[in-house]
Amino acid sequence: MSIDPNSPVPIYQQIAAYIRRAVAAGVYRPGEMIPSLRTLALELVVNPNTVQRAYEQLEREGLIHARKGRGMFVARDGPASAQSRSQAAVYSAFAQGIRAGQAANIAPERIRATFEKASQDVSTEVRSET
Amino acid sequence: MKALLWKDCRVNLFVLVFGIVMLLSPFLTGLTRDLYAELRYGTASWWEADGWVIISLVSLGLSMLTVAMLAGNAMAAERTDRSAEFLAYLPPSRRAVITSKIILALGACLLIWTINLAVIYGLVPLMPGLPEDAYAASDGHPTNAVPGLASTAVVLFGIAWFCSSFLASPAISTGIGIFSPLAVAGGLQAVEYFFHPPSLDFGWWYCVICVGLGILGFVAGTVHYLRRVEP
Amino acid sequence: MTTDSSSRLAIETVGLTKRFGDTLAVDDLTLRIPMGSVFGFIGPNGAGKSTTIKMLMGLLGKTAGQARVLGFDVAGRCEAVKDRVGYVPELHFVYRWMRVREVIYFCRSFYKTWNNDLCAELLGLFELDEHKKVKHLSKGMVAKLALLLAIAHEPELLILDEPTSGLDPIIREEFLDGVLRTICDRQKTVLFSSHTLSDVQRLADAVGIIHQGRLLANCPTEELLTGTKRIRAVLPDGCSPDKPPEGTIWQRFRRREWLLTVRGFSPATIEYLQTTYLVENIEVTDLGLEDVFKDYVRGRRASA
Numbered sequence: 001m002s003i004d005p006n007s008p009v010p011i012y013q014q015i016a017a018y019i020r021r022a023v024a025a026g027v028y029r030p031g032e033m034i035p036s037l038r039t040l041a042l043e044l045v046v047n048p049n050t051v052q053r054a055y056e057q058l059e060r061e062g063l064i065h066a067r068k069g070r071g072m073f074v075a076r077d078g079p080a081s082a083q084s085r086s087q088a089a090v091y092s093a094f095a096q097g098i099r100a101g102q103a104a105n106i107a108p109e110r111i112r113a114t115f116e117k118a119s120q121d122v123s124t125e126v127r128s129e130t
Numbered sequence: 131m132k133a134l135l136w137k138d139c140r141v142n143l144f145v146l147v148f149g150i151v152m153l154l155s156p157f158l159t160g161l162t163r164d165l166y167a168e169l170r171y172g173t174a175s176w177w178e179a180d181g182w183v184i185i186s187l188v189s190l191g192l193s194m195l196t197v198a199m200l201a202g203n204a205m206a207a208e209r210t211d212r213s214a215e216f217l218a219y220l221p222p223s224r225r226a227v228i229t230s231k232i233i234l235a236l237g238a239c240l241l242i243w244t245i246n247l248a249v250i251y252g253l254v255p256l257m258p259g260l261p262e263d264a265y266a267a268s269d270g271h272p273t274n275a276v277p278g279l280a281s282t283a284v285v286l287f288g289i290a291w292f293c294s295s296f297l298a299s300p301a302i303s304t305g306i307g308i309f310s311p312l313a314v315a316g317g318l319q320a321v322e323y324f325f326h327p328p329s330l331d332f333g334w335w336y337c338v339i340c341v342g343l344g345i346l347g348f349v350a351g352t353v354h355y356l357r358r359v360e361p
Numbered sequence: 362m363t364t365d366s367s368s369r370l371a372i373e374t375v376g377l378t379k380r381f382g383d384t385l386a387v388d389d390l391t392l393r394i395p396m397g398s399v400f401g402f403i404g405p406n407g408a409g410k411s412t413t414i415k416m417l418m419g420l421l422g423k424t425a426g427q428a429r430v431l432g433f434d435v436a437g438r439c440e441a442v443k444d445r446v447g448y449v450p451e452l453h454f455v456y457r458w459m460r461v462r463e464v465i466y467f468c469r470s471f472y473k474t475w476n477n478d479l480c481a482e483l484l485g486l487f488e489l490d491e492h493k494k495v496k497h498l499s500k501g502m503v504a505k506l507a508l509l510l511a512i513a514h515e516p517e518l519l520i521l522d523e524p525t526s527g528l529d530p531i532i533r534e535e536f537l538d539g540v541l542r543t544i545c546d547r548q549k550t551v552l553f554s555s556h557t558l559s560d561v562q563r564l565a566d567a568v569g570i571i572h573q574g575r576l577l578a579n580c581p582t583e584e585l586l587t588g589t590k591r592i593r594a595v596l597p598d599g600c601s602p603d604k605p606p607e608g609t610i611w612q613r614f615r616r617r618e619w620l621l622t623v624r625g626f627s628p629a630t631i632e633y634l635q636t637t638y639l640v641e642n643i644e645v646t647d648l649g650l651e652d653v654f655k656d657y658v659r660g661r662r663a664s665a
Contacts (some may be wrong), residue, residue, distance in 0.1 A: 005559035008647030010586060038545045045537055046563045047399055048545050053583075103593075103644040133470040140458065212454040219418050221444040221471040359422040 003044050011046055015054035017089065023063060023074055024082040033071045034064060061085060134222060134230035142203055142234065149196035153242050156188040179257045183272045186249045190279050193242045195308070197283050200235040201290035202304030205355055209298035218361035228355055239287060243280070250276065278333065281340035282311045288344030288351075295351035314339050371396045371518050371550035372417060376426035379412050379574075386412045388574035389426070394552060394567070396517075399544060401565030401582070402554035403654055409574040410554035411451060414522045417552075418448055431518060444472050447511030451523040453503045457496040461489055461506060465513075472514035480513040487535060501532035508539050519543060521553035525560065533557070540564070562586075562650040570657050577610075577657045578624070582650070589653050590626040594619045594634055595642035606633045611660030617641075622648065622656040 003014045019034060028034050037055070041048040055072055058064045063081045064072045075081070094115070101111040139146065160181065205228075208214035217227065250273060290307025297303050314336060322330055372394040379387040387409040394400045402410050415421040417428055419435050430446065433439040455464055461484075469475045484491065487505040495503065504524065511519060521540070525533040537560060543549055544564070555561050561568060561582075568585055570578040578585060589610075595617050596602065602619045605612055608630070612621040623630055626645075634640055648656070 003563075005562040006649045006651060008586070008649050010583060011562065012583075041545055042538065042541055045534070045541060047541075047566060049399075049566055050563075099644070103642055105642070133467050137456070137467060141456075211457060212452075213456045214454075215420070215450075216454040216456065218420055219443065219448045219450070220468065221440060223440040359419070361420070 001044070003046060012050045012053040012057065015040070015044065015046070015051060016057050019054065019058055020063060020082045020085050020089075023078050024086050026079070028074050028078075030074050030076045030078050033073050036071050131226060131230060134226060135233060138230050138234045141207055142200065145196065145199045145203055146238065148199070149193065149238060149242065152192040152196050153189055153245065156185045156192065160185045179254050180272065182254050182257070183250055186246045186254075187272055187275055187279065190243070190246050190276075190283075193246075194279075194283060194286055196242065197239050198286045198290045198304045198307040199300075200238055201287045202294050202302075202307055203300045204231045204235050204291060204294045205351075206294040206297050206300040206303050209361075210300065214361040224356050228352060232352070235287075235291070239283065243283070247276075277337050281337040281344075284344035285310050285314060285340035285347075286344070288347030292347035292351035295355045310343065311340060314343065369396055370394060370429070370432075371398075372400075372428075372430055372552060374413075374417075374426065374428040377413065377416065377423060377428050378425040379409075379416060379421065380424040385574050387416070390571075390574070390576055392569065392576065392579065394550065396550050397548050398566045399551045399564050400553070401561035401568045402552065402571065403556070403558060403561055403568060403650075404554075404571035405658055406556075408571045410571055411522055412574075413571070414520060414552070414554060418446070418520065419443075444474070444514070445517045447514065447516035447519045449504075449507045449511045449519075449521045449524050451526065453507050455495050455503065455506065455510075458494065460492055460494050461498075462491040464495065464506065464510070465491075468510050469513075474516075475514045479515065480509065483509045483513060483539065486539065501528050504528055505532065505536060505539070508536060512539065512543050517549060519549055519551045519553075521551070521555075523554055523556065525555065525557055533560075537564070558649075558651045558654060568650070570654060572658050572661050577661060585624075585653060586648070586650060588626055589622060589624045589648055589656075591646045591648050591652070591656075592621050592623060592626075592630070592634070593642075593644040593646075594621070594638070594640045597639050597641060600638055602638065604637060606630045606637075609660075611656040611663070622653070622660070 001018055003011050003018075005011065007014065019028075022028055035043070037048050037051050040051045044051070055064065059066065059072070061081055062075055063078045063085070065075050067073055097115075098111055101114070106114075205214075208217065286307045289310040290303050293303035293306045294300065318330075318332055318335055318339070321327070322332070370393050372392065374390050374392045377387055377390040377392075378385070390409075390413060402413070404410050412421065416423050417430055417435060423436070428435045431442050433442045456467075459467065465480060469477075469480075487502075487509060489498075489502060489506055489509070495506070498506065508521075508524070511521075519540070524540075525536055528536065540551065540553075541564070544551060551564075553561075553564075565582050567581045568578070569576055594602075596619055598617065602612070602614050602621075605621055606623055608623045608625040609621050610624050612619065614620075631643060631645070634643065
């Protein structure tokens, strides 16, 4: 996994999103330890403070909790929390798309139609892959 | 300090080797000649005092170049490859850096002179066949050249050191150093020619001016190096 | 000697100025870098970054102002600081006749805190051949050697001047890895100037944008990026944007499109635009560090 420094999305949010997706997908299960600050910072080549910020956010969301002196562990209801956050991220992506449509003066009905079409196309993609 | 001295020795390695050659070659020549005479003809004048004095003076004369190069190289050599800028951000203070340079340059010069003076005034008097008034201050005796040579060495060193402190070229600094005794001598000649002073002891004045200028150059060069911001 | 507030600051400059003849290379620079932070110094070529760094290292005299490094005034040429600071210059002038082993032996003797184990670890990490002469090392190898010399004595403050310029991507990664280890393991303060904005965005806690000797921005990286936005406003015919909102650092008006980059963006900015002008359409986008940087410089050039 690597972060994109050129993206307007703050790096700590990119890191948080990655961990969230990993927990939602089951890469890290409840009770398991996620990579330490140092490990992740060296792997992603980012300032450890940034990783800390991401972890702090995730802790506030209830996805992970700290065990004194041991590191950060996935909370029991972590995956559920990750799911709902991921849903929030999807919402943001949709909202962004809608705003882009509005900025281009596209009528709301056409925006909705575009969403339906995209939904269908993506499902077809997934079906053809499996 | 040890590391600085090691570094300065390595930077000046060529000059030091050159210096050893200049110092020893007259002696080796003399010894070789005597050895040859002994082996070939059995007539070695090993202990001819005058001969050894001349050899020693030649060694001192050749070493003038070494003296000038040691001084000219001191600070300017590290400016040509800009390694002075590297040293500048390392912990050693300016004082430590220049102390190391002084120890090496001055130390080598003093060694050259000590060896030769030891030969002239220490070793030679022990040789058999030395006339009674050998070291009397008589005109024409080779040892009369010693004060003049010493003063020349002082001005060579001092002026080359001074230039090395300001310039970035060791060659130019050495060159100006070598030129300085000629300038002093020339200046005195000019004074004699234009002003006809009643009694000008050329030798004495030459020595005084050379030593004065040399010491002044050395001190000024050292102070300037300690005070300037750029390495 | 050191006041209470200064001892928490690794670097402090007040009105630092440097003039070369008629040219003002550094103009009234005021900077405070707290201990333990990573500060990225960005600016176009000739902006004054190297000059500032050289003044902090005592390699260049200042024309006016004050500067303190680890509490010590740089004018005093306090040699005590040099052994607590690691410096990697832009151009390297390590003794070319020395072998790597000899350079290490030479430098090691000057630092009380030299860590032999760390030095050996870095030699391995950077794949430096101890027996090679410096003049036979490639540019990237020399850069890594310089970094090794700067980090091996575990300095409290690490100053890097354009450390990765001209290095290939692999060596750049090794270099950053070396720097990052210092940040992670030892909680040190780092000041680095760079053109590679992605490096700055990754590593820096705070960013300083410098242009023609003046500091245009100095704040935490996060704040700079979340607080600066690009706005595209479509204005009706005949409308001309003569009163840009507060915090505008760059703007361009073409046809009916008014592009502006605003620092310290808030919903009030949108309100202002909507009330001052009859905007038909407004779009707000986030910017990466490179765009923010370019807009600062372009905006500065336009107003100059």
